Amino acid sequence: MVKIGVLALQGAVREHIQAIEAVGAEAVAIKKVEQLQDIDGLILPGGESTTMRRLIDKYGFFEPLKKFGESGKPIWGTCAGLILMATKIAGQEDAHLGLIDMTVERNAFGRQVDSFEASLTITDIADDFIGVFIRAPRILEVGNDVEIICKHHDKIVAVRQGHYLACSFHPELTDDHRMAQYFVKMVKEAKEKLAV
Numbered sequence: 394m395v396k397i398g399v400l401a402l403q404g405a406v407r408e409h410i411q412a413i414e415a416v417g418a419e420a421v422a423i424k425k426v427e428q429l430q431d432i433d434g435l436i437l438p439g440g441e442s443t444t445m446r447r448l449i450d451k452y453g454f455f456e457p458l459k460k461f462g463e464s465g466k467p468i469w470g471t472c473a474g475l476i477l478m479a480t481k482i483a484g485q486e487d488a489h490l491g492l493i494d495m496t497v498e499r500n501a502f503g504r505q506v507d508s509f510e511a512s513l514t515i516t517d518i519a520d521d522f523i524g525v526f527i528r529a530p531r532i533l534e535v536g537n538d539v540e541i542i543c544k545h546h547d548k549i550v551a552v553r554q555g556h557y558l559a560c561s562f563h564p565e566l567t568d569d570h571r572m573a574q575y576f577v578k579m580v581k582e583a584k585e586k587l588a589v
Contacts, residue, residue, distance in 0.1 A: 398423040398432040400458075402448040404440025404473060408533050408565035413572040415518045426457045430525070434467040434580035437474030439563050442499065445473055446489050455490075462492050465587050467556040467579045468487070475559040483533060493554045494536030501548070501561075510572035513562070515551055516542040518575045524550065530562055545581035556583050 394417075399409045401422035413420035421432065421489065423492050423550060429435070435458075437445075451521040462468050463502075470478040470493075481496040502509070508527045514520045532549035533540060543551035543560065551560035564572040 395433040395577060395584055396421060396431065397434045397436065397577065397580060399436045399438055400426060400445075400454070400474075402439035403445050403454065403484055405565055406438055406469075408428050408563075409436050409438050409471075409573075410538065412565045412570050413577065414480075415570045416577050419575045421452075422509065426453055429457055429461050429567040432466075433584045434469070434576065435508070436576070437460060437468060437470040438565070439472030439474060442473040442476040447476060449477075449489075459490055459492070462490070462557065464477070465556060465583055466490060467558065467576065469558040469576045471560055471565065472529055473564055475561055477480050478557060478559050479532075480536075483489075488550050493552060493559055495540050495552060495554075495559075496533045497530045498534075499530050500528050502526050502529045511545055512546075513543050513545060515572065516540070518542070519569070519571050522564070522569060522571065523567050524560075524564070524573055525566045526550075526562050531559040532559075 396419040397413050399406050401424050410420040478492040478495040479495050480491045483498040513522045513524045539554045
């Protein structure tokens, strides 16, 4: 069985843990850097990206998170987690972890009051997935190695680059666990590869 961590500094931690457990994997809230050694994959949840970055720095997570990704272990970012993974953020000089070759725009779909749900087609996952968008970012452009796996009205809202996965919406806020299942599969495959 694979063990998946959810970075538990801020955001929708409990919902991600429930989704991962619902698809038969072990899930754990990550509050200390040392816990990263014991997991096979990591979720960077939604929340507020600036606050999350401040807490990442405060608790010494920045370099360990980059190393975790560079080691080949999968990372999945949702909403604010997607912003943390981008190499460029529109209107900002500095990005955060810079794991996925993409430029993102924060709050691209409006404020909290503009939150909405939409039926999405996600490559290799579902053609009827309900995406929950809350102050969601969007992906403006991606590098050559990045696979666009979902668009909403021609706006890129989910991508995959190797062992990295990111989406603008909140899959954990629905009872549809197909995206969590897909990530667990990514983690299993990476674990087998890294064990060789």
